[in-house]
Amino acid sequence: MSLDTASGIHPSLGSMAHQRQPRLQQCASWRHRMLAACWALAALAACTLVPWQGSPEAIWFLASPASLWSEGAEMALVRGLGMGGGAGPALLALPFIVAAMALPRIPTGAFAAVLQFAGALGLVLLSLAGLGVFGEARPFGLGASLYALTALAWLCIGLAQAGRFGGDGFVAGVVLASVALLLLFTVVPTLVMLANGFSDTSGVSGVQRFIQRLATLRLWGLGCGPLSGVLAGQGCGVVWNTLFLGLVTATLCTVFGLALALMLTRTQSRWNKWVRLAALLPMVTPPFVVGMGFILLFGRSGLVNTGLEWAFGIEPTRWIYGMPGVILAEVFAFTPVAFIVLITVVEGVSPTLEEAAQTLRAGRWRTFMDVSLPLMRPGLVSAFLITFVETLADFGNPLILGANTSVLATEIFFAIVGADVDPGRAAVYSTILLAFTLGAFLLQRVALGRASYTTVSGKGDSGLHAALPTGVRRACTGIGVAWAVFTIGLFALILVGGFVVNWGRNYTPTLEHFVGAFGMEWGNAGGLRMTGTAWESLKETLLIGAVVAPITALMGVITAWVIARHNFRGKRAFEFSTLLSLAVPGTVTGVAYLLCFNTPPLELTGTAAIIGLCLLFRNLPVAVQAGSAALAQLDKTLDEASATLGARSFYTFRKVDLPLLRPVLIGTLMYGFVRTATSISAVIFLVSADHEMATTFIVNRILNGDYGVAVAYSTVLIALSVAALGLIRVLVGERQIARRSASPGMAVLGGTAG
Numbered sequence: 245m246s247l248d249t250a251s252g253i254h255p256s257l258g259s260m261a262h263q264r265q266p267r268l269q270q271c272a273s274w275r276h277r278m279l280a281a282c283w284a285l286a287a288l289a290a291c292t293l294v295p296w297q298g299s300p301e302a303i304w305f306l307a308s309p310a311s312l313w314s315e316g317a318e319m320a321l322v323r324g325l326g327m328g329g330g331a332g333p334a335l336l337a338l339p340f341i342v343a344a345m346a347l348p349r350i351p352t353g354a355f356a357a358v359l360q361f362a363g364a365l366g367l368v369l370l371s372l373a374g375l376g377v378f379g380e381a382r383p384f385g386l387g388a389s390l391y392a393l394t395a396l397a398w399l400c401i402g403l404a405q406a407g408r409f410g411g412d413g414f415v416a417g418v419v420l421a422s423v424a425l426l427l428l429f430t431v432v433p434t435l436v437m438l439a440n441g442f443s444d445t446s447g448v449s450g451v452q453r454f455i456q457r458l459a460t461l462r463l464w465g466l467g468c469g470p471l472s473g474v475l476a477g478q479g480c481g482v483v484w485n486t487l488f489l490g491l492v493t494a495t496l497c498t499v500f501g502l503a504l505a506l507m508l509t510r511t512q513s514r515w516n517k518w519v520r521l522a523a524l525l526p527m528v529t530p531p532f533v534v535g536m537g538f539i540l541l542f543g544r545s546g547l548v549n550t551g552l553e554w555a556f557g558i559e560p561t562r563w564i565y566g567m568p569g570v571i572l573a574e575v576f577a578f579t580p581v582a583f584i585v586l587i588t589v590v591e592g593v594s595p596t597l598e599e600a601a602q603t604l605r606a607g608r609w610r611t612f613m614d615v616s617l618p619l620m621r622p623g624l625v626s627a628f629l630i631t632f633v634e635t636l637a638d639f640g641n642p643l644i645l646g647a648n649t650s651v652l653a654t655e656i657f658f659a660i661v662g663a664d665v666d667p668g669r670a671a672v673y674s675t676i677l678l679a680f681t682l683g684a685f686l687l688q689r690v691a692l693g694r695a696s697y698t699t700v701s702g703k704g705d706s707g708l709h710a711a712l713p714t715g716v717r718r719a720c721t722g723i724g725v726a727w728a729v730f731t732i733g734l735f736a737l738i739l740v741g742g743f744v745v746n747w748g749r750n751y752t753p754t755l756e757h758f759v760g761a762f763g764m765e766w767g768n769a770g771g772l773r774m775t776g777t778a779w780e781s782l783k784e785t786l787l788i789g790a791v792v793a794p795i796t797a798l799m800g801v802i803t804a805w806v807i808a809r810h811n812f813r814g815k816r817a818f819e820f821s822t823l824l825s826l827a828v829p830g831t832v833t834g835v836a837y838l839l840c841f842n843t844p845p846l847e848l849t850g851t852a853a854i855i856g857l858c859l860l861f862r863n864l865p866v867a868v869q870a871g872s873a874a875l876a877q878l879d880k881t882l883d884e885a886s887a888t889l890g891a892r893s894f895y896t897f898r899k900v901d902l903p904l905l906r907p908v909l910i911g912t913l914m915y916g917f918v919r920t921a922t923s924i925s926a927v928i929f930l931v932s933a934d935h936e937m938a939t940t941f942i943v944n945r946i947l948n949g950d951y952g953v954a955v956a957y958s959t960v961l962i963a964l965s966v967a968a969l970g971l972i973r974v975l976v977g978e979r980q981i982a983r984r985s986a987s988p989g990m991a992v993l994g995g996t997a998g
Contacts, residue, residue, distance in 0.1 A: 279413070280359055283397045287366070290390035291337035296382075336373060336391060339365045359402030366395030374845030383847040396420055409812060414894040418806050419818070422799075426821045428846075429861045433836035434828055438678075441671035457672040483676060486636060486651040489567065490680070493574040494632035500575065501582030501627055502620070503723040505590040510712050511721060519724040521966075522731035527580045527918045528965035529738070530939050533958045535573055535644035536946075537734050538564060540741075547737075565647035573641040578634050579727075582627035584911040585870050589623030591907065592877040598710035609713040616710070622876040625691045626869045629684050633823070633865075636677055639831060639925055652677055657831045657925075667835070674832050678824070685820055735962070742956035757956035778957050781941040785921055786964070788856050788937075793916035796860055797909050800867020805897055807868070808875035809883060822868045825861050830925025833858060838929060850932040858930060859920050867912040874908045875901070918965050 290296075339362045350358055370392055375381060400420050404413040441457065442450030465481040504523045508516055526534065542548050542564040549560035563569070593616055601611040639653035646654060652673050659670035712720065745752045761778035807819050825833065837858050841848040848854035878901065886896040902909075924939040931940045938961055945954040 277355070280398060280401055283394045287391055287394040288337055290387045290394060294387040294390060295385050296387035336366065336369045339369070356402045356406035359398050359405060363395045363397070363399030363402060366391070366398065370395065381844040384845040388845070396424060409810065412893045414892065415806065415810055418802055419812060422803050422806070423818060429857055430825050431821060433833065433840045434824060436839050437832055437836040438671050438675055440667040441675060453668065454672060457669050482650050482652055482655055485567070485649055489570060489574065489651055490632045490635045492571055493578065493635040494628045496575045497579045497582045497631040498624060498628045500579045500723060500727065501586045502624065503720040504583050504727065505587040506712060506716070507720040507724040508587065509590050511717060513721055515721070515725050515728060518728045518732070522728040523583045524580055524914065524969060525731050525735055526576050527915070528922065528962050530922045530924060530942060530958060530961070533738060533942070533955070534576060534734070535641055537738050538569065538573055538645065540737060541734065542569070565645055567649050569645040570642050570649065573645055574635050574638065577638070577641065578631045581634060581866065581915070582631050584915060585627040585630060585873055586620070586623045588870065588874045588907040588911065589620050589877065592874065593619045595710070602710060608711060611710050612713055612716060621691070623873045625688050626873045629688050630866055630869055632684055633681050636680060637828065637830065660831055660835055670832060674828055677828065681823060682820070685823060738955060739959055742952065742959045746952065757952035761953050761957050762960065778941060781936040781938050784852065784935055785938040788852060788859070789917045789920035792856050792860050792863070792920050793913050796863045796867050796916035797912035800864055800912050801871045801902070801905055801908060802897070804868045804871025804875055805901060808872055809880065823865045825865060830862065830923065831929070833862060834926040834929030850934070852935045855927050855930050855935060855937065858926050859923060862926060863916050863919050866915055870908050870911055871905065874905055878904055914969050917968050921961055921965055
């Protein structure tokens with residue numbers, strides 16, 4: 245009996261399958277040859293027709309075709325002929341020209357090796373040209389960018405032809421492109437900054453200087469908590485303050501984010517629309533404006549303290565300044581991040597599993613604790629990890645409310661811009677933050693383990709989610725209502741501040757702040773002229789946000805898909821590199837970008853491109869984590885079924901996985917846009933006279949004492965961000981999992997049963 249017969253497959257079918265395999269391989273090889281030829285033409289165009297040197301601004305935003313051929317944008321071939329000095333750019337085209345001419349005659353067995361060699365050689369030659377080996381180092385323009393893309397494409401095609409990444413060129417391209425971008429815009433700037441920890445001009449060795457900066461009582465002092473009486477002279481170390489702040493804030497953010505997600509997905513409360521709005525409002529507000537709101541609300545002269553003194557004679561205190569105030573502000577700032585991660589996971593829990601538990605006579609409490617909550621574990625762990633690292637990296641709230649409580653982020657900030665400037669000390673403190681991030685990453689792996697959390701599969705699932713236990717429902721509703729009332733009240737104070745003469749002193753209504761910031765008038769020629777001082781920064785912010793947000797969402801989802809669906813060597817290191825930018829404070833990232841990208845070959849300083857790239861790679865980890873948590877619930881058999889029907893991975897991703905990831909796209913689009921509009925810590929070092937962001941404009945107004953314009957601008961920024969969130973939701977749509985909606989009667993029964 246043949247093997248095919250023994251396995252239940254007819255011999256003729258097995259023979260047909262064996263005959264089809266070589267044909268499929270031949271088709272793949274032919275397709276790879278055609279792609280390689282097309283990319284070879286692109287490389288030739290990059291070295292002859294497209295300016296090698298040009299404006300990075302034009303590359304990033306493609307402002308106008310003329311800007312690509314601006315002054316100094318020389319073609320590579322002209323330089324190679326001796327009119328610009330150096331034969332490097334013309335030499336770069338040789339590997340592709342020779343390989344393209346030999347493509348038809350290259351044997352199939354050597355085809356993959358030739359492509360890999362040519363692609364790798366092209367990247368090496370490009371790196372040498374950037375370092376000035378072939379002549380004077382000049383800024384890379386569109387031609388160099390196109391050449392780099394070509395070399396990377398040839399390398400990917402060669403790896404796919406050799407059977408790597410499952411023989412799939414799309415997967416190979418995603419992995420290598422992601423690795424290249426993360427290395428260039430995350431790892432390299434971070435290493436440059438960390439290298440300053442070993443720098444010293446006094447003759448002390450680098451390692452010794454690093455240890456001196458690391459082993460200080462200011463970092464590790466134990467004179468706090470139970471040991472405050474024994475070690476009173478030491479004080480509480482900055483490291484312990486940072487860890488305490490991160491752990492408490494991450495725990496509270498995860499609990500509150502889960503409560504908000506459960507309320508919005510498992511209850512039919514009339515408060516739901518207000519809670520959904522309040523859950524996202526803190527994200528659309530610059531953090532320093534929220535900090536100012538907390539001071540005006542809870543400060544010594546705030547509304548709460550003055551009200552208590554007037555009503556009960558309670559003397560005002562300064563409790564808001566210090567660790568309690570920082571924790572309150574951080575929880576308020578980062579709970580929306582946990583909510584965005586968790587609501588997708590909560591929605592994705594299969595009602596069938598909950599119904600099965602109830603069929604086996606499990607009560608609501610046991611169903612929730614033993615079935616629903618464990619299936620949410622990927623989202624819970626991701627939310628805790630993100631908020632923990634975000635808290636460690638934030639410096640705005642500790643700077644405003646910390647008083648004498650120092651954390652690593654503020655210490656790094658003062659080490660860079662304070663009176664005692666010491667980039668080496670900032671680098672050492674950044675190393676500690678990276679160590680904390682690595683520890684959190686390892687704990688995430690341990691917490692998730694090898695368990696399966698799949699809840700969305702190819703089988704029909706139109707059930708209803710189990711009603712929450714009465715205690716859980718009441719707790720979630722209480723947290724949600726309290727969150728909505730507090731958030732809307734705080735934002736009402738901020739809104740009022742833009743319409744009064746002087747917030748906190750003179751409450752006479754006025755519109756002068758809005759007119760000064762966003763005034764318009766008709767010009768002599770009849771056209772509308774924008775006379776307000778804030779228009780340019782607002783347009784710049786909206787433009788960068790419109791570019792960065794979609795790229796962040798799509799890149800994050802694709803990266804998460806590669807991590808969740810494919811195995812390759814170095815996968816763990818690749819996943820950790822996507823989290824690296826979260827660990828580095830924004831101030832350090834801004835300075836690192838200045839150090840890396842202020843000289844050729846990537847001369848981006850002073851452009852909108854450097855701001856957009858910085859925001860993109862700082863926001864990417866949240867998109868990756870949100871996508872990974874959602875993909876953990878999608879059954880891999882969906883992809884396998886698509887592949888069985890002959891679909892390639894790109895088609896499967898676009899038609900099968902991406903529609904089911906719409907909530908993640910919505911969340912990451914929202915997050916990417918609002919973080920672009922509200923970020924300050926990194927971009928404050930990267931803005932220029934030609935490219936100013938809304939947050940830096942507001943900070944400058946606050947430093948000048950012009951609080952009315954600052955609050956008015958913040959009000960406009962909040963309104964535009966909320967409008968953008970609604971537009972994103974309408975354009976992207978919602979995920980459809982074909983589940984029944986509870987009728988009003990069932991909703992009432994489910995919500996009130998014991």
